[in-house]
Amino acid sequence: MNKLAVAMTPNRADDVISVETRALLEQSFDMCWAGDDLTSSAIAELARGSDVLLTSWGTPQLGKEIWADGNGPKVVAHAAGSVKRLIDPVIFDHGVAVFSGAGRIAWSVGEYCLAALLTLSRKLPRFDAMVKMGGWKQTGFRGNDLAGSKIGLLGASSTARALITLLKPFGCDIVVYDPYLDNGLAAELGVRSVSLAEALSCPFVSVHVPDVPATKGMVTRDLIERIPDGAIVVNSARGPAIDQKALLEHALTGRIYAALDVYDPEPPAFGLDVLEAPNLLLTPHIAADTTECHLALTGYVITDVLKWLEDGTKGRSFVDPAVWSIAA
Structure with a gap:
């Protein structure tokens, strides 16, 4: 034995x-x-x-x-x-x-990403904050459907593939930036392979890249400035992949929404402006922690x-x- x-x-x-x-x-x-x-x-x-x-x-x-x-x-x-x-x-x-066990973890992270996309697309944190302050329906803003939307994924990792599977009932147009993803595999996954800039031009973006030298700072300030107004960015992968300072600056203006489960550094040290922003969903690196x-x-x-x-x-x-x- x-x-x-x-x-x-x-x-x-x-x-x-x-x-x-x-x-x-x-x-x-x-x-x-x-x-x-x-x-x-x-x-x-x-x-x-x-x-x-x-x-x-x-x-x-x-x-x-x-x-x-x-x-x-x-x-x-x-x-x-x-x-x-x-x-x-x-x-x-x-x-x-x-x-x-990374493959099993990927499924739980995929669920987190789906939950974050739905939560922010329906603007639930903003509605939650409004009700707690005594407000009601006359908000001046409205949530959006995830179904039928265009979603850009950065990386075709196991977590990205879990999210692709979970998104199938929503009929989304899913595009993926990954230099190692060929057209044949993209077709098998039911996605399209695109450039980094095109993936970041989507109204929904989810980051799934590994922590390797080539991915550090790949989402630059310049690219963040070109993310469309009202877009939602989810990062459950690695904090250093994104220019975190630039992302938060754009989120604090209300221009974009973001769900962050990873940071650079960890744990982060944020001021009240970040911690109380209703268009930010912040979790402590727990996407797989079920x-x-x-x-x-x-x-x-x-x-x-x-x-x-x-x-x-x-x-x-x-x-x-x-x-x-x-x-x-």
């Missing part, structure tokens, strides 16, 4: 391992569990001699020395999102297979790990070393 080392605290394990998945783990593996001591040395000792290392948020970066003696785990299963802060890609040279999403993460990766161990199948959570440089 393969040995599995759980490199997360008991509290985190309760957060990302459902009752059903825990039973599957105990049935499928000879298991050893970490305690509250998650130092690098403790994890290295835990990992030694294991076949699979199960990690999550809070697991320290895995040093390449874990694999130096050839006795390191042959699989890392990350019950969380990006593995870029967890592993050194040199471990791929040791034949280590890596799996990530009970169901967290509890599903270990099952999502372990199902693929078991198949990999059985016959080498690369499931949906497999991290392809070939796309490491452009991955989130």
Whole structure:
């Protein structure tokens, strides 16, 4: 029986391992569990001699020395999102297979983006603020339908694809800017591939790019100035992708609406003008933070790990070393 080392605290394990998945783990593996001591040395000792290392948020970066003696785990299963802060890609040279829960997280982020688009298109924060101040129907403004609208997505990542699926009943015209998206794949997704400027010219814009050098500051002040009046911008990806100062300046004039779940830096330090603006929806990097999403993460990766161990199948959570440089 393969040995599995759980490199997360008991509290985190309760957060990302459902009752059903825990039973599957105990049935499928000879298991050893970490305690509250998650130092690098403790994890290295835990990992030694294991076949699979199960990690999550809070697991320290895995040093390449874990694999130096050839006795390191042959699989890392990350019950969380990006593995870029967890592993050194040199471990791929040791034949280590890596799996990530990012695909499951993408669905929850997609739901957040849909909720944000609907919330701001119907101007619910403004109506909420008005009613709390004693106002009623004579507002001078009105919400808009999302159905049939043109939506620009920056990036064709897994979160973008989740949102595309969720938007299908709304009959939207979806365009995507992504230099790696060819016309064939765009057609499969039911979208059109366009330039960055055209994607940002839409009345609805959602950002789904990874945090890589090429995306830092990609939405410049000049591009923000060309976003149409009344447009809605949602950023659930990475704060540095957008000139945040310029975006907030345009939002505070009332010209555009924005839903921000990520910032540059985090946590942000905003004044009351930003915090009280009814055309801004601000959340603390929680787009994927749902009970169901967290509890599903270990099952999502372990199902693929078991198949990999059985016959080498690369499931949906497999991290392809070939796309490491452009991955989130």
